[in-house]
Amino acid sequence: MTVLECRSVDAGYSRGAPCVHGLDLTVDPGEILALLGPNGAGKTTLLTTLAGLLPRLGGDVTLAGQSLKSGDARAAVRAGLVLVPDDRALFRRLTTKQHLHLATRLRGRARTEAVDGVLDLFPSLTKRLSVAAGDLSGGEQQMLAIARALLQNPKVLLIDELSMGLAPIVVESILPVLRDVADAQRTAVVLVEQHVRLALDTADRAVVLAHGEVVLEDSAASLATDLGRVEAAYLGTARV
Numbered sequence: 001m002t003v004l005e006c007r008s009v010d011a012g013y014s015r016g017a018p019c020v021h022g023l024d025l026t027v028d029p030g031e032i033l034a035l036l037g038p039n040g041a042g043k044t045t046l047l048t049t050l051a052g053l054l055p056r057l058g059g060d061v062t063l064a065g066q067s068l069k070s071g072d073a074r075a076a077v078r079a080g081l082v083l084v085p086d087d088r089a090l091f092r093r094l095t096t097k098q099h100l101h102l103a104t105r106l107r108g109r110a111r112t113e114a115v116d117g118v119l120d121l122f123p124s125l126t127k128r129l130s131v132a133a134g135d136l137s138g139g140e141q142q143m144l145a146i147a148r149a150l151l152q153n154p155k156v157l158l159i160d161e162l163s164m165g166l167a168p169i170v171v172e173s174i175l176p177v178l179r180d181v182a183d184a185q186r187t188a189v190v191l192v193e194q195h196v197r198l199a200l201d202t203a204d205r206a207v208v209l210a211h212g213e214v215v216l217e218d219s220a221a222s223l224a225t226d227l228g229r230v231e232a233a234y235l236g237t238a239r240v
């Protein structure tokens with residue numbers, strides 16, 4: 001069963017020159033897909049387009065069988081597709097608690113329970129509830145961005161550059177949480193990550209994008225035992 005399906009998706013900033021071309025991609029519930037590729041490959045452009053923040057230049061996207069309208073970010077979130085962008089998009093002056101409360105439409109006891117649920121995933125945030133997001137560490141900010149996204153009950157969570165600005169040890173503490181969420185809640189995760197080894201250790205499957213096209217796709221376990229294939233895909237010498 002597939003939760004996210006992209007068919008012949010073109011994405012980019014001008015209709016005449018898409019930087020992602022004819023992309024086909026599927027993701028299953030509970031699956032973590034690592035979206036890898038060199039700088040400029042089109043990973044951010046693709047995630048931003050799927051999230052409806054950029055109009056799609058072509059192709060179809062369905063989420064749990066429902067067609068997603070191009071360029072409609074609210075509809076994407078309502079349908080269950082939530083993006084954690086690479087800049088994390090936090091409000092510097094709002095506290096951790098304010099971010100979490102604003103992320104859910106629930107009120108009263110239901111809200112407290114939902115917030116407690118995500119704090120169980122990231123217990124270190126519990127001590128930082130009254131701290132402004134701008135004063136959190138980079139790792140705490142990333143945890144907050146993910147916690148906020150999870151409060152929107154995504155069917156598909158898109159995470160761009162999880163490790164941006166973070167020490168590998170911090171990334172290593174966040175990745176198992178994503179694995180748990182995928183396994184326990186059947187949330188699908190599309191993970192853009194520069195640390196190929198860390199991504200492959202967590203993901204079920206990986207896709208390498210280069211020049212806006214899929215140049216390699218395989219199980220993460222198989223690619224982890226042959227990193228030369230991933231390297232060749234980055235260098236543009238691989239065949240799918």
Ligand SMILES: Nc1ncnc2c1ncn2[C@@H]1O[C@H](COP(=O)(O)OP(=O)(O)OP(=O)(O)O)[C@@H](O)[C@H]1O
Binds near residue numbers: 013037038040041044
């Ligand atoms: N706002 C923009 N306007 C025009 N072109 C852009 C814009 N943002 C990115 N691009 C171009 O789109 C192409 C794909 O960039 P994108 O950021 O999606 O790649 P990426 O795989 O996410 O790379 P990185 O890992 O460096 O972020 C690149 O050629 C880039 O220069």
